[in-house]
Amino acid sequence: MAGVKSCARFLGAALIVAGLAGCGDRGQEQVSLENLTAEQIYKQGELELETGSKPEKAIRYFSEVERLYPYSEWAKRSLIMQAFSQHKAQEYEDARASAQRYLDLYPAEDDAAYAQFILALSYYDQIDEVGRDQGLTFQALQGMREVIEKYPDSDYARSAMLKFELAFDHLAAKEMEIGRYYLKKGQYTAAINRFRVVVQDFQTTTHTAEALHRLVEAYLALGLTDEAQTAGAILGHNYQSSPFYDDSHRLLTGRGLSMEAAGQSWLSKVYSQVIQGKWL
Numbered sequence: 001m002a003g004v005k006s007c008a009r010f011l012g013a014a015l016i017v018a019g020l021a022g023c024g025d026r027g028q029e030q031v032s033l034e035n036l037t038a039e040q041i042y043k044q045g046e047l048e049l050e051t052g053s054k055p056e057k058a059i060r061y062f063s064e065v066e067r068l069y070p071y072s073e074w075a076k077r078s079l080i081m082q083a084f085s086q087h088k089a090q091e092y093e094d095a096r097a098s099a100q101r102y103l104d105l106y107p108a109e110d111d112a113a114y115a116q117f118i119l120a121l122s123y124y125d126q127i128d129e130v131g132r133d134q135g136l137t138f139q140a141l142q143g144m145r146e147v148i149e150k151y152p153d154s155d156y157a158r159s160a161m162l163k164f165e166l167a168f169d170h171l172a173a174k175e176m177e178i179g180r181y182y183l184k185k186g187q188y189t190a191a192i193n194r195f196r197v198v199v200q201d202f203q204t205t206t207h208t209a210e211a212l213h214r215l216v217e218a219y220l221a222l223g224l225t226d227e228a229q230t231a232g233a234i235l236g237h238n239y240q241s242s243p244f245y246d247d248s249h250r251l252l253t254g255r256g257l258s259m260e261a262a263g264q265s266w267l268s269k270v271y272s273q274v275i276q277g278k279w280l
Helices: 002-011 016-018 025-036 037-049 056-068 073-089 092-105 110-126 135-150 158-184 188-201 209-221 226-239 243-253 266-275
Strands: none
Touching: 002 135, 025 056, 037 056, 037 073, 037 188, 056 073, 073 092, 073 110, 092 110, 110 135, 135 158, 158 209, 188 209, 188 266, 209 226, 209 243, 226 243, 226 266
């Protein structure tokens, strides 16, 4: 207790505090911040973001504005900057919490669109590997969709749309990875189920051509030639310039088969939609 009281006395004298080696450094800064206006603390946070190598100190400045001046205009600004700084520091859960708090407190403000974007971005930037659990990808998709739907005229809608498409492509890539695994193991029905998801649910992604080719492979392995030919026909109709088209063409013609729709299956319905121009 004596040591604490000693530190407190030193904090009262600026010249003495300046000479201390560590006893009151944090306390001195705290006292200094309390003597500053909200704008001054906010500007200090901005300065840390511009010149500092780490955003953690900026986060503290912005949070102090909220603490010391909770109902001010600067507190509102600080909250959105706090979310931004936390995201920059890769403190994603904290960034989401701050962004959500901003949306709860200031839903009609101009920066609400940015808060929603940070919320979505905090999920999106955690999508790093196809092989990981896709829960974050679904969260990112939902978040980007909300930006697009709630703030279509904002500066962030276009970026959200691009990231939505990339996250969507990420989910298709996951289906392809699992499908290829099953195909390699000779579990053709399981593989077909995965490739079917890509063709039906993720047809606007970059993985559709390969999914169709893998369907050709899997159906041929099962001796289901009608389905294989129909998958090849869809591939030829939409992706003739793809190398997967050449691979499927060789597989089918090598067995005396053609890339034409045949029989009645789920692929036949897809083929009909393609011909009618309603598929993509």
